[in-house]
Amino acid sequence: ILSFLAEYKSLHINCGGPNVDIKGKHGNTFYEGDAYAGSGPSKVYVRENWGFSNTGDIMDDNDLLSDIANTSIYSNYNPELYSTARTSPLSITYYGFCLENENYTVNLHIAEILFTDDEAYSSLGKRIFDIYIQGKLVEKDFNTKGEANGTGIPLKKPYNASVTDNTLEIRLYWAGKGTTCIPRRGIYGPLISTISVCPSKFILQAF
Numbered sequence: 001i002l003s004f005l006a007e008y009k010s011l012h013i014n015c016g017g018p019n020v021d022i023k024g025k026h027g028n029t030f031y032e033g034d035a036y037a038g039s040g041p042s043k044v045y046v047r048e049n050w051g052f053s054n055t056g057d058i059m060d061d062n063d064l065l066s067d068i069a070n071t072s073i074y075s076n077y078n079p080e081l082y083s084t085a086r087t088s089p090l091s092i093t094y095y096g097f098c099l100e101n102e103n104y105t106v107n108l109h110i111a112e113i114l115f116t117d118d119e120a121y122s123s124l125g126k127r128i129f130d131i132y133i134q135g136k137l138v139e140k141d142f143n144t145k146g147e148a149n150g151t152g153i154p155l156k157k158p159y160n161a162s163v164t165d166n167t168l169e170i171r172l173y174w175a176g177k178g179t180t181c182i183p184r185r186g187i188y189g190p191l192i193s194t195i196s197v198c199p200s201k202f203i204l205q206a207f
Helices: 144-148
Strands: 011-014 020-024 027-033 042-046 050-055 067-069 084-087 091-096 103-110 128-133 136-143 155-162 168-173 194-199
Touching: 027 194, 103 144, 103 168, 128 155, 136 144, 144 155
Parallel strands: 011 027
Antiparallel strands: 011 194, 020 027, 042 050, 050 091, 067 084, 091 168, 103 155, 103 194, 128 136, 128 168
16 A cells, blocks of 8 residues: 655646756746656656556557657747647646645646648548546547647646545547547647646646
8 A cells, every 4th residue: 555745835847858947937837857867658757746558559660659759839928838748649647646635736738849831631631549637538539639629739728626635637648539640640649748746726836
């Protein structure tokens, strides 16, 4: 039986990217990266107070990597948080451990960086997946490009979550929808750029 000591009130992860410090009006916010988590069809990565599991592999793309990068982000506001992402052909689940039991705002930051709008064929790509928080479906058929009205455009989606056992679970799941081979084979499944979690009563000034 695992027992967690509740000592954290926030969580900030730069998915698929390096550690970054984001300047805010009232100080910096540190986003811990998972760029060096490794790869494989079934991956579990654990840090001090968070971790993730990545499930699934595309058998015909000869690529085991689940972290990606693209510097062509159409934003002057903290582009380093959107220029990398973690993907999976099936499911990504992020966990927050040792969180104090209370209500939180979970911000999922997403930018579609594998499709483009400037090439006719690539622009046909659609990434669609479901989002679960604490086991509850909060987004059905989430379309990365459709929600942001284009590719490479940062999008922040806030959700409410109640933590009662010191653990937070965020799951992104591909249910077989969207394209699977545009612009090349294996470009589908969930994608996440950054995760930020803080108590609902607290307004994060840095981001």
